[in-house]
Every structure is written in structure tokens, then in C-alpha cells.
Amino acid sequence: MVRVVKKPEERKSEIIDVACQLFLSKGYDSTTMKDVMRHLGIAKGTIYHYFSSKEELLEAVIDSVAEGEMMRLKELLDNIEGTALERLEHLILSGSNQDADDEHKELLDHLHQTSNAGMHIRLLAKVVTKQAPLYAELFRLGCKEGIFTTDHPLECAEFLLSGIQFLTDMGIYPWTEDQIERRWIAFPKLIESQLGAPAGSFSFLLKTSSAR
Numbered sequence: 001m002v003r004v005v006k007k008p009e010e011r012k013s014e015i016i017d018v019a020c021q022l023f024l025s026k027g028y029d030s031t032t033m034k035d036v037m038r039h040l041g042i043a044k045g046t047i048y049h050y051f052s053s054k055e056e057l058l059e060a061v062i063d064s065v066a067e068g069e070m071m072r073l074k075e076l077l078d079n080i081e082g083t084a085l086e087r088l089e090h091l092i093l094s095g096s097n098q099d100a101d102d103e104h105k106e107l108l109d110h111l112h113q114t115s116n117a118g119m120h121i122r123l124l125a126k127v128v129t130k131q132a133p134l135y136a137e138l139f140r141l142g143c144k145e146g147i148f149t150t151d152h153p154l155e156c157a158e159f160l161l162s163g164i165q166f167l168t169d170m171g172i173y174p175w176t177e178d179q180i181e182r183r184w185i186a187f188p189k190l191i192e193s194q195l196g197a198p199a200g201s202f203s204f205l206l207k208t209s210s211a212r
Helices: 008-026 033-040 044-050 054-078 084-096 102-111 114-144 153-167 177-195 205-211
Strands: none
Touching (some): 008 033, 008 114, 054 114, 084 114, 102 114, 114 153, 177 205
């Protein structure tokens, strides 16, 4: 019987994937490094070769999930043509249309569990830092096209993404439907104000509200 020796990056990725599954299903606090080792059938020395602590492993899990979502959006952007505003509309609407994405829905369901509150918030923060440069690039393009007039595209992207990500997340704020709707209705004008965009430029965001 030939013993298959996995490459270091393959083993590291495998540990991260299994840890992610266990953190989400059992909760971060209830998961131990031994759980991960037992699930993979690896020795203590193997897992600690890659991660010195459970906290470091959590950071790797969060970074992996956020990086995966960022790469998905980047690939989407690379295949979209049009003005900066047209590409933003497609990017935002595609990113919010997760009805058919069972894996994404399952991830959100797990993150909304009380036991995963810390992981949830840290993941949202990481997502903002990963995705902000993508949006900032479109804001810069919009400025060149004369659609936007911001002097701080990256900071504007960070500010807007942070506000929208956190203020519409029902796992952080248990808003009523009326409360969440009030915020969605306000977002288009708030974004237009930040970007110096013509009135009505971001009215397409109301589609994401009615589709929820």
C-alpha cells in the first residue's frame, strides 16, 4: 500500500477547511485542537507545525473565508464590462443574490448562532478590509468618468462597506422588518452623498431591499 504524503500547503489548507467546519458546527469555544486532529487523523506535532494556537487557526479560517469571497467578486468584476456605475450595480446585485447559494446560506446560518458571535464579527471586519480595494478601484474609475467626485475612494469604500455590512446584519442587530427597511431606503442617498454621485445613481439598491 502506497502512503500518500501531502504537500505542506495541501495539509495546511485541509486543516483550515476542517477547522472552519468544526468552528461553525460546534462553535469556536467548544472546539478544541484535539477535535481538529481527531477529525483529520493527524498527530499533535502536525497541527502545531502549522498553527501555534487555536486563535492562530481561527485567524487562518477567517482569512481563508474572506479571501475566497474576495476572489469570487474579483472574478465577477473581471467579466463585467461597462461604466463604473454599471459594474458596481452588477457587483452589488450579484453579491446580494445568494438565494441559490446553499453553501453561503449554510455559512450565514452557522455564523448567526450565539456561539459564533465573535467569529462572525471578526469575519465581517476581514471582509470589509479585503473587499474595500475592489470597490475603491471602481470609485476611482467613476471619478475619471466624471460620475463620482470623492477624494478618498478607499476610505469611502471602507466607510460604506462597514456601515452596510454591520447595520444590515440580523445576526448582530435583531432589527424588525420595518427597522431594516428604513435603513435600506436611506442607503442610496447616503452613498450618493459620499461619492458625490448624481441623484438616483444608486436607486438600484432598493431592488436588494424588495428581494429580501
